[in-house]
Amino acid sequence: MDRAPGLSVRARLTLSYAGFLMLAGVLLLVAVWVSLVRFMPDMASSPDGPLSRTDFLRVFAPIAGVGMVFLLAFGLVGGWILAGRMLAPLARITDATRTATSGSLSHRIRLPGRADEFRELADAFDTMLARLEAHVEEQRRFAANASHELRTPLATTKALLDVARGDPTRDPRELVDRLQAVNTRAIGLTEALLLLGRADRRSFTREPVDLSLLAEDATETLLPLAEKHGVTVETDGDITPTTGSPALLLQLTMNLVHNAIVHNLPGPGSVWITTGVRAGAAVLTVENTGEELSPQLAATLTEPFRRGTERVHTDHAGVGLGLAIVRSITLAHDGTLTLTPRPAGGLRVTVELPTAGAPGED
Structure with a gap:
């Protein structure tokens, strides 16, 4: 399926972490500001007097700005690293999926660590690969055996016809009887294969x-x-x-x-x-x-x-x-x-x- 390009999951998680950290920083600064302004008396500005609210704002604003820039940089870098560590198991699962898509079903993820969502997904994927590998191998054996079984009556028919061609005096009724027996077996095998396929597809009404x-x-x-x-x-x-x-x-x-x-x-x-x-x-x-x-x-x-x-x-x-x-x-x-x-x-x-x-x- 063709999809429009977009941000990776790692990038989205990084922005989410940084955005959450920025929001927490803004809320913290607002709380500090409201607390200080509420309990700080508003004194008139004078060269010799203490800081007023206006003076405090001039000092606090640059410091808060620098702090927010630091939080943003820290959130982006830290979020990128944390997202990478969190998504590392998903990368292994993706690699295993690509390997299976190429036709190799013997590969297993075997994700280490304690049980969590990613490890449950990896274990389920390993189980699916094992069953799929066994099913494909069974189908290969079935196809080889079916080809052998279907070839046997055809080879027998050819041999009977060759013998009859080399011996024109042979009783044709014997040939017809043997050909009928071989043909009946071939029909029985074909019908059995069709019935087996019908059962496997579950194409029936209950x-x-x-x-x-x-x-x-x-x-x-x-x-x-x-x-x-x-x-x-x-x-x-x-x-x-x-x-x-x-x-x-x-x-x-x-x-x-x-x-x-x-x-x-x-x-x-x-x-x-x-x-x-x-x-x-x-x-x-x-x-x-x-x-x-x-x-x-x-x-x-x-x-x-x-x-x-x-x-x-x-x-x-x-x-x-x-x-x-x-x-x-x-x-x-x-x-x-x-x-x-x-x-x-x-x-x-x-x-x-x-x-x-x-x-x-x-």
Whole structure:
């Protein structure tokens, strides 16, 4: 934004200090003058008599003038020095801002000293830089992983077409089936990326939602998949009101239930879905049997394109965005997501959202 030139903050503070000092000096001189004149008798002027009020004024005025000039000079110099010392932290914050604007987000102010307004501002700026740096790094990893994931089906398609071109006698139906499978995966990945971006932008209208109904819908929809994998799904819970996007929250529930089914035990497994209101929050919990997971691995499963070590080799490995989408939808609804490994194997995922009418809702 273009602005008209003006005095710096340091110059304005200097003038303010000097002006205040001058005003205090004038008030002091006036008080002295009024006091002396009031209690001094007005005697006639005579060569041998004491000073009259007129004579006192002639002596007092030059001295007062010199004093005011001294106060002005002292106020300007002292105000300039004091303003510089007071604004020194602001200069460091400004330099750090310019450094961040140039693209370097690793710089921190780390302003020393006790807490005051400038140090609170510097600490808040350091926190913002740390979060921004982490977000940018996450976006870079996401872009690199997304490019890799999108390149894979394209490279596979090219390889299939090259093989078909080199072997005209090959059955075209096999090629069509494999191309369809690769294309379906690419479409699924693209739709997942679009959904993830929509959740991150919070471009949705909030409506009343009952998480218990969403859990029932997800269970009914995915029941054939559960039967195919030999997984028993149990749903339990009371009415769990919250507000948000019904479509996004249904996608969140579907992703959790789908992951719990396909990342279960190879034999008979179980999935438990519970909903309820707890400590003023609408809570959805999806728990499943499965392989033992370390807390370190569980903490990384919400990162885009991260999968368990054995999950990549299954026919339901997905695109690696299931829990990343769950996390983005949860954050977009001002909620919290917790992943906890079960001692007996498997995972417990808990989503806590503000209840309907809770403070802080849009």
